[in-house]
Amino acid sequence: EDQVTQSPEALRLQEGESSSLNCSYTVSGLRGLFWYRQDPGKGPEFLFTLYSAGEEKEKERLKATLTKKESFLHITAPKPEDSATYLCAVQTMLGQSGGSYIPTFGRGTSLIVHP
Amino acid sequence: ETGVTQTPRHLVMGMTNKKSLKCEQHLGHNAMYWYKQSAKKPLELMFVYNFKEQTENNSVPSRFSPECPNSSHLFLHLHTLQPEDSALYLCASSQGNGGMWGYTFGSGTRLTVV
Numbered sequence: 001e002d003q004v005t006q007s008p009e010a011l012r013l014q015e016g017e018s019s020s021l022n023c024s025y026t027v028s029g030l031r032g033l034f035w036y037r038q039d040p041g042k043g044p045e046f047l048f049t050l051y052s053a054g055e056e057k058e059k060e061r062l063k064a065t066l067t068k069k070e071s072f073l074h075i076t077a078p079k080p081e082d083s084a085t086y087l088c089a090v091q092t093m094l095g096q097s098g099g100s101y102i103p104t105f106g107r108g109t110s111l112i113v114h115p
Numbered sequence: 116e117t118g119v120t121q122t123p124r125h126l127v128m129g130m131t132n133k134k135s136l137k138c139e140q141h142l143g144h145n146a147m148y149w150y151k152q153s154a155k156k157p158l159e160l161m162f163v164y165n166f167k168e169q170t171e172n173n174s175v176p177s178r179f180s181p182e183c184p185n186s187s188h189l190f191l192h193l194h195t196l197q198p199e200d201s202a203l204y205l206c207a208s209s210q211g212n213g214g215m216w217g218y219t220f221g222s223g224t225r226l227t228v229v
Binding site for chain 1: 119155156157158160163171205207212215216217218219220221222223225
């Protein structure tokens, strides 16, 4: 069975204090790994898709990287507006159903950035 | 607004009531999804529709009944729910498998069953 584990469960940072969130996975036939951001009372917002080990993507203060076993979301010099829950999801070949590759989500990391 | 609109935003219903959740997308996506999000649990996929055809029913109890009249609209009909069904219900859409651009989620309906 596919497994996606995110750590830490919660993270508190001071503004400007860089850190990383981890998403480790044990799946067969990884097709893609997604990162989402979710604000309270809202649905997840798509950030990145990574397809293969060694790939990196950046958006403002966020940088996502991928290895064969895990992905990191690096947050450089975070600001209070980066506070949110960050979700990781993996999409696999075995999850295919009627043409849809169904992603498996992790529980998320709740990030709070203090001013 | 994300491009996926869900109504109502909040819903309180008794266990004997019948209600429906609505989802609408005008992104031209061909796949739509219902997810359940409970506290401290991962997002749980409930139903998948591709080109209006249901392709996934993730062992969801029959008290939840989806309907997809066209590729832009998705409903979730609710009846005789249980208190443990209280959760955030999220609708999402994607073009194809949602690879390059992921899924676009609505803001959800916060459901409370009393």
